[in-house]
Amino acid sequence: MNSNNYQTDKIRNIVLLGHSGCGKTSLAEAMLYDTGATNRLGRVEDGNTVSDYDEDEIHRTMSLNLSMIPCEWQGHKINILDAPGYLDFQGEMLSGIHVADTVVIVMDASSDIQVGTQLAWQMAVEQEKPIVIFLNKMDRANASYRTVMDKLRHTFEATFIPMEVPIRKNGVFEGVVYLLTRNARTGSGRPSAPPAELADEIEEFRFELVEFAAEGDDTLMSKYFEEGTLTEAEVAFGLQMGLRNRRIVPVFCGSATSNVALRGFMNEIVKMFPQPTSMEVTATNIKTNKEQLLRCTTDGPLMAQVFKTVNDQYGRLSYMRIWSGSIANDARLLNARTGHEERMAGLFSPRGKEQRVMTQASAGDIVGVVKLNETRTGDTICDKTYPLTLPTFVVPNPVYGIALTPVAQADAAKLGPSLAKICEEDLTLHTRYEVGTHQTLLEGMGETHVAIAVKRMQSRFGLHVDTAIPKVPMLETITRKGSAMYRHKKQSGGAGQFGEVHLRVEPLERGAGFEYKSEVFGGAISSSYLPSIEKGIRQVLDHGGMAGYPVVDVKAIVFDGKEHPVDSKDIAFQVAGREAFKLAMQEAGPVLLEPIMTVTITIPEEYTGDVTSDITTKRGRLSGMEQVRGNTIITAQVPLSQIQRYATDLRSITQGRGVYTVSLSHYETVPTHVANEIIAQAKKEDKE
Numbered sequence: 080m081n082s083n084n085y086q087t088d089k090i091r092n093i094v095l096l097g098h099s100g101c102g103k104t105s106l107a108e109a110m111l112y113d114t115g116a117t118n119r120l121g122r123v124e125d126g127n128t129v130s131d132y133d134e135d136e137i138h139r140t141m142s143l144n145l146s147m148i149p150c151e152w153q154g155h156k157i158n159i160l161d162a163p164g165y166l167d168f169q170g171e172m173l174s175g176i177h178v179a180d181t182v183v184i185v186m187d188a189s190s191d192i193q194v195g196t197q198l199a200w201q202m203a204v205e206q207e208k209p210i211v212i213f214l215n216k217m218d219r220a221n222a223s224y225r226t227v228m229d230k231l232r233h234t235f236e237a238t239f240i241p242m243e244v245p246i247r248k249n250g251v252f253e254g255v256v257y258l259l260t261r262n263a264r265t266g267s268g269r270p271s272a273p274p275a276e277l278a279d280e281i282e283e284f285r286f287e288l289v290e291f292a293a294e295g296d297d298t299l300m301s302k303y304f305e306e307g308t309l310t311e312a313e314v315a316f317g318l319q320m321g322l323r324n325r326r327i328v329p330v331f332c333g334s335a336t337s338n339v340a341l342r343g344f345m346n347e348i349v350k351m352f353p354q355p356t357s358m359e360v361t362a363t364n365i366k367t368n369k370e371q372l373l374r375c376t377t378d379g380p381l382m383a384q385v386f387k388t389v390n391d392q393y394g395r396l397s398y399m400r401i402w403s404g405s406i407a408n409d410a411r412l413l414n415a416r417t418g419h420e421e422r423m424a425g426l427f428s429p430r431g432k433e434q435r436v437m438t439q440a441s442a443g444d445i446v447g448v449v450k451l452n453e454t455r456t457g458d459t460i461c462d463k464t465y466p467l468t469l470p471t472f473v474v475p476n477p478v479y480g481i482a483l484t485p486v487a488q489a490d491a492a493k494l495g496p497s498l499a500k501i502c503e504e505d506l507t508l509h510t511r512y513e514v515g516t517h518q519t520l521l522e523g524m525g526e527t528h529v530a531i532a533v534k535r536m537q538s539r540f541g542l543h544v545d546t547a548i549p550k551v552p553m554l555e556t557i558t559r560k561g562s563a564m565y566r567h568k569k570q571s572g573g574a575g576q577f578g579e580v581h582l583r584v585e586p587l588e589r590g591a592g593f594e595y596k597s598e599v600f601g602g603a604i605s606s607s608y609l610p611s612i613e614k615g616i617r618q619v620l621d622h623g624g625m626a627g628y629p630v631v632d633v634k635a636i637v638f639d640g641k642e643h644p645v646d647s648k649d650i651a652f653q654v655a656g657r658e659a660f661k662l663a664m665q666e667a668g669p670v671l672l673e674p675i676m677t678v679t680i681t682i683p684e685e686y687t688g689d690v691t692s693d694i695t696t697k698r699g700r701l702s703g704m705e706q707v708r709g710n711t712i713i714t715a716q717v718p719l720s721q722i723q724r725y726a727t728d729l730r731s732i733t734q735g736r737g738v739y740t741v742s743l744s745h746y747e748t749v750p751t752h753v754a755n756e757i758i759a760q761a762k763k764e765d766k767e
Contacts, residue, residue, distance in 0.1 A: 084405075085156040087355050087377055087443040091348050092158045092400070093211075094179035096172055096203070098195025099164035101187045102215040105335035107148050107161045113342055114150040114157075116430070120338060145171040145387055147398060147429040147445055155349045158445045164195045166738060167528035167726075170474050170507030172199065174386040174456070176206045177472040178400035178445060181322070181352045188214040188222035188332060192234050194683075194736040197710070200235055206472065209322045209353055210237070214332040217245050218252040218339065224332055234708055237328045240291045240318070241284040242347070243340070244277055245332055255332060255340045258285045259314055264343040289314055295321020315351070323353040355443025360402050362459075365415060365466035373467075377442045379403035380465040381412065385451075385458050390500040391539045394450045398429060399460065402469065405441045406460075414451075415459040415468040423460075425449035455503050474506045477522035478741050479726045481529050482550070484519075486543040494519065497542040501532050508532055514621075515552035515629050525726040551720045553757065554672040554746055555623035556632045557586050561667025565659035566641075567651050578651035580604070580612055581639035582659040584667050587632040589746065593620060594634040604640040608652040612637055615656030624661045625669050626761035635660055671754045672746040674719040677702075679712065680729065682737040687711045689732050697721035698750075716744055 095103040111117045148159040160175040162168075176182055182203040186196055203210050214227055224245050231239050243255035246263060254265030256277060262270035273281060293303035295317035303309055309317065321327035331347065333340030355375040362371050362382055373379055381404030389396040406412070408426040413419075427434040429447045440446045454460065457471035483498075485491040498510040498521065508529075509522045523529040536542040562583040569576035587594060595613045597606075604612075616635050623630040640655075678699070682690055684706065690713060691701060699717035706712075722728075722741065729737040749757065 084437065084439045084441055085444060087375060087441050089155045090158065090355055090441075090443040091155060091352050092160070092178065092180045092355065092443065092445060093183050093348060093352065094160040094162055094172075094175035094181075095183050095185055096162050096176070096199035097164050097185035098187070098193035098199075099166075101164060101185045101193075101195070102335045103164060103185045104161055106185055106213065106215060106341070107146075107159045109335045109338045109341050110152075110157070110159060110345060111148060111150050112338065113345065114152050116150045120336075144168075145175045146431055147447075149428055149430055149445070152345045153349050156444070157345065157348055160445075165527065166195065166198065166735075167523065167525035168507075169198070169202075169524055170505045171387075172202060173206075173472045173474055174506075176202055176208055178384075178386045179208065180355055180358055180443075181211055181348075182208045183211045183213050185213050185215050186227065187216050188224065188227055189216055189219040192227075192230050194733075194738060197234070197681075198738060207325065209325050210328050211322070211352070212239070212328060212330040213344065214330065215335050217332050218334040218337045220250060222252070224330075228330060231328075231330070235328075236708070238291055238294060238321075238326060240288055240321075240327050240329050242288070242329045242331050243343075244273075244280055244284055246274060246277065248274075252334055252337070252339060255343065256281055257343055258288045259311060259318075261285065264340055288318075291327055292317035292321060295319070295324065295326055319351050322351060323357050358402075358443075360469060362402075362467040362469050365468055371467070373403045375402055375442045377405050379442065380467060381406065381460075381462045382467045382469065383446075383460045384469050384471070385454055385456055385460070388454075388456045388504050390504055395454075397448050397451045397454055398445065399448065400445050401440055401442050403442050404462070405439060406446065407439045408437060411463075412460050413463045413466055414454050415461050415466055416455075417453045417458075419453055420463070421451045421454055421460065423448050456506055471506075475524070475740055476742055477507065477509050477524060478739065479525050479529060480520050480522040480549050480723065481533075481546045482516075482518040482548070483521055483533075483544040483546060486545060490543050493540055493542045494544070497536045497540040500540070501536050505532070513549065513552050515554065516550035518549055520549055525730075526724075548723055551673060551718075551723075553626065553628040553674075553749070555625050555628050555630045555664075555669060556672055557584055557664060558668035558670055560585050561663045561665070562638075563659050563662030563666060564639075565655050565662060567655040567658070568646075569651070570646075575643070575646035576648055576651040576654075577641075577643035577646035578608070578611075578648075578655035579641040580637060580652065580655040580659040582612075582656070582663050583636045583638055584660070584663040585634045585636065586667070587634050589632055591632050593617075593631065596634065596636045598636055598638040599640065604637070604642055604652070605647075608642065608647065608649070609637065611649045611652035612656030615653035615658075616660045618653070618657050619660050619664075623669075624664055625671060626758045627765070628671065630664070631672070633664075635663075671749040671757060673749045675716050675744045675747045676719050676722060676741050677744040678715050678717050678722060678725070678739055678741050680715070680737060680739040681710055681712050682729075682733050684709055684711050686733045686737065687713070690729070690737065693728065693732060718747075719743075 112120045146161040162172045162175040184199050246254045256263050256273040263273040292314045293299045299317045331344050358375045383399045383401045385397045385399045387398040410423045414421050426437045427447045459468045461467045485494050502508045502510050507524050564581045566579040597609050620630045694715045699715045701715050703714035
């Protein structure tokens with residue numbers, strides 16, 4: 080394919096989504112081959128596909144990244160976005176949906192509806208994108224178009240339209256009958272007469288096709304009710320409008336690895352799928368702060384958005400969708416977030432790891448740019464005279480974390496910059512320093528997700544780290560009033576030190592933090608020493624006396640004390656305040672607090688009992704349960720210490736068919752027997 084500038088109406092943007100192993104990459108590969116973009120049909124098993132070029136993808140024989148694979152068909156440019164199916168890589172899926180005009184959910188026609196299919200469906204619906212189903216692997220003996228149609232209608236709330244009937248001879252999948260024209264499409268791709276034995280099935284499905292196509296447009300609906308029939312052109316128009324308006328979900332079928340029925344599918348991508356000109360986005364004008372509805376046309380103001388970033392040892396690659404206007408190579412444009420100019424050097428059309436140089440790109444196209452200085456994923460690029468910004472897609476919170484420790488001193492210097500770059504690439508990766516445990520954390524969507532991020536930091540930036548399960552960020556507090564006195568006296572040569580502090584502590588309500596107050600009367604302690612006492616107390620707040628965790632929700636009141644006219648100093652009252660606070664805490668019923676997480680779990684109904692039992696063994700409390708179309712949605716509150724590896728546990732219990740989200744709910748007192756173990760372990764570590 081040449082990398083010429085295609086006009087907006089000649090571009091189609093599709094994202095391939097679906098459960099891991101359903102054949103998305105094989106479908107993209109077959110489309111490349113059929114359009115002449117490649118001269119051999121790559122195979123995932125052989126590690127030679129255009130889409131999966133990363134060494135981790137080749138090693139694991141699965142997609143880990145969103146790949147851009149444009150191909151040319153009938154004078155149109157089809158930008159295929161091949162998204163991973165593995166649940167850890169939801170960020171890649173979401174960014175692909177965000178910039179596509181149509182979501183193609185690829186399914187294995189020989190299996191049940193899997194959790195990856197349901198997740199893809201949910202994401203597409205939430206981002207309000209037209210959906211098409213492609214039933215792959217029709218060459219398998221147990222593949223059934225009719226069975227999957229029934230399962231789709233049972234599982235999802237939508238109008239599914241059969242577009243094709245599969246042709247089998249002696250159990251071998253040979254092609255399809257395209258229901259709109261009643262033509263057979265076999266391996267050659269040329270239309271021919273359908274097999275006579277399929278006549279009844281063709282008429283049955285075609286009746287559904289016409290009836291549902293009428294639902295795509297109100298005028299057609301009226302005509303169909305009045306006359307009971309529609310012309311072929313009207314049906315085609317009804318399908319086109321119905322898909323664009325998300326009223327219908329067309330269902331196609333074929334076999335990617337056998338390369339059967341794909342040319343017909345590409346014909347429909349060109350004829351039926353929404354073109355970028357039918358898409359509208361709401362941008363905010365930075366100068367006026369007003370929202371503005373923009374159509375995807377070249378004559379509108381320039382607006383492009385970065386949806387993927389790759390940082391490697393050679394620099395930064397930014398992939399963007401042009402929503403309005405056009406971009407010329409070497410243009411100097413504005414980053415709406417930073418307010419700084421960026422040069423669009425090295426504009427290219429990406430195809431896997433290839434970069435095909437472009438001189439210009441129009442609205443609707445997906446392009447890459449090299450070495451943008453400050454532009455990150457989600458940023459809007461616009462004209463300096465017409466500054467606009469677009470909202471980005473919302474990503475789920477991370478559910479799995481690891482603690483990182485640099486192996487050597489050189490790695491310590493690389494840690495921060497490497498983490499910043501890897502998290503910039505993938506918005507579902509987060510890094511943070513946990514003050515309560517003094518650990519640097521990397522958090523993501525699962526074990527594989529964070530493991531690959533660590534491996535990439537090593538191969539790209541030379542960062543070597545040890546990884547561990549993070550410590551739980553506990554807190555320490557008190558349950559009642561307590562008071563103590565401490566006298567600090569030092570007279571061992573030179574100037575002496577003296578300070579005596581009488582202190583009371585009281586519990587505050589949860590979330591109140593720390594308060595400090597003085598009730599000293601009559602000059603027992605000079606007011607100039609009161610800040611010194613507070614300074615001493617605050618030294619304890621970060622490392623409490625029980626197990627070394629931060630102290631919260633405590634009020635400290637100094638009510639008496641003594642000073643010496645010569646030996647009293649700032650440092651003496653700091654020490655006295657610190658030690659008096661520790662003693663008072665011991666008298667005030669100290670307890671450990673642990674983070675309690677709200678967990679929302681979506682699983683197939685048959686796993687409900689196993690999952691709820693497992694939650695109970697984790698000291699969890701169920702707070703809600705509802706049935707939704709064959710799935711159970713469970714809401715529970717569980718201590719963080721029990722679910723740090725829940726991504727692995729849930730996958731094991733549900734055979735990879737469960738998904739969950741997690742967020743902090745509140746802090747709660749740790750049961751005594753658990754607290755004793757934590758305190759003993761902390762003291763042991765302290766000695767070591």
